[in-house]
Amino acid sequence: xxxxxxxxxxxxxxxxxxxxxxxxxxxxxxxxxxxxxxxxxxxxxxxxxxxxxxxxxxxxxxxxxxxxxxxxxxxxxxxxxxxxxxxxxxxxxxxxxxxxxxxxxxxxxxxxxxxxxxxxxxxxxxxxxxxxxxxxxxxxxxxxxxxxxxxxxxxxxxxxxxxxxxxxxxxxxxxxxxxxxxxxxxxxxxxxxxxxxxxxxxxxxxxxxxxxxxxxxxxxxxxxxxxxxxxxxxxxxxxxxxx
Numbered sequence: 001x002x003x004x005x006x007x008x009x010x011x012x013x014x015x016x017x018x019x020x021x022x023x024x025x026x027x028x029x030x031x032x033x034x035x036x037x038x039x040x041x042x043x044x045x046x047x048x049x050x051x052x053x054x055x056x057x058x059x060x061x062x063x064x065x066x067x068x069x070x071x072x073x074x075x076x077x078x079x080x081x082x083x084x085x086x087x088x089x090x091x092x093x094x095x096x097x098x099x100x101x102x103x104x105x106x107x108x109x110x111x112x113x114x115x116x117x118x119x120x121x122x123x124x125x126x127x128x129x130x131x132x133x134x135x136x137x138x139x140x141x142x143x144x145x146x147x148x149x150x151x152x153x154x155x156x157x158x159x160x161x162x163x164x165x166x167x168x169x170x171x172x173x174x175x176x177x178x179x180x181x182x183x184x185x186x187x188x189x190x191x192x193x194x195x196x197x198x199x200x201x202x203x204x205x206x207x208x209x210x211x212x213x214x215x216x217x218x219x220x221x222x223x224x225x226x227x228x229x230x231x232x233x234x235x236x237x238x239x240x241x242x243x
Contacts (some may be wrong), residue, residue: 015086038180041202044243047101051211053234068225072111079232081108081125081178084130097136097148098129104191105130105154107215109229118195119172121164126219126230128154134193142199146209152189156219159183182224187217192238204241211236 044187056078061067087101105128112121136148195209212233219228 042243045089045240047089047238047240048086049227049236049238051236053232054078054080055230057109057228057230062225062227066223066225076109076111079108079110081106095137095139097138099134101132103130107232119166123162125160127157130154144197146195146197148193150191152191154187156183156185182221183219184221187215189213189215206239208237
């Protein structure tokens with residue numbers, strides 16, 4: 001009789017242990033499934049970019065009554081300068097993005113003349129608030145191709161002139177001049193960008209691109225002596241955050 005009780009007890013314990021062993025994986029699978037649940041992305045990105053570029057310009061005499069010959073300005077040269085922009089990208093479909101941004105855009109020209117007792121150097125930096133608008137085509141997943149075209153309306157802030165001359169003692173004298181009059185407040189660029197984007201994880205990534213820009217309108221107003229239209233060729237790189 002005792003032997004029968006022992007068999008019944010062992011049988012019951014075996015059933016309990018079997019149920020525990022059978023149920024535990026289900027709990028683990030449930031936990032793993034809960035961990036795998038990721039909040040779906042909206043298709044929106046926030047980006048921040050830096051754009052070092054070599055900038056130059058075309059400069060011609062204005063055809064109005066106020067036009068003047070170029071003179072020494074014909075000897076001005078281009079120079080490198082950095083601009084900045086941040087904005088949002090919206091995934092229109094699998095391959096197309098729309099970008100809207102705001103930034104600080106600059107272009108520059110330089111002049112240098114020196115002689116035995118003469119020095120006259122200056123840098124002219126034209127500064128704008130910019131509003132880049134791009135339509136971009138992309139393909140690829142973690143590493144993707146990017147090609148975009150667009151326009152960039154710009155609002156004029158100022159012309160900064162950094163001038164270096166010699167004083168009466170032959171010492172270099174530096175002067176910074178800010179000019180705001182005589183310029184068109186609103187100008188617009190056409191631009192093209194090509195490069196690559198790298199997605200590190202579902203939350204953020206980076207981009208590196210070549211970018212070209214050409215201003216379509218004149219920096220100077222209707223009473224200006226010249227028609228000035230800058231252009232730029234350089235780089236555009238930064239990071240993006242996926243929302």
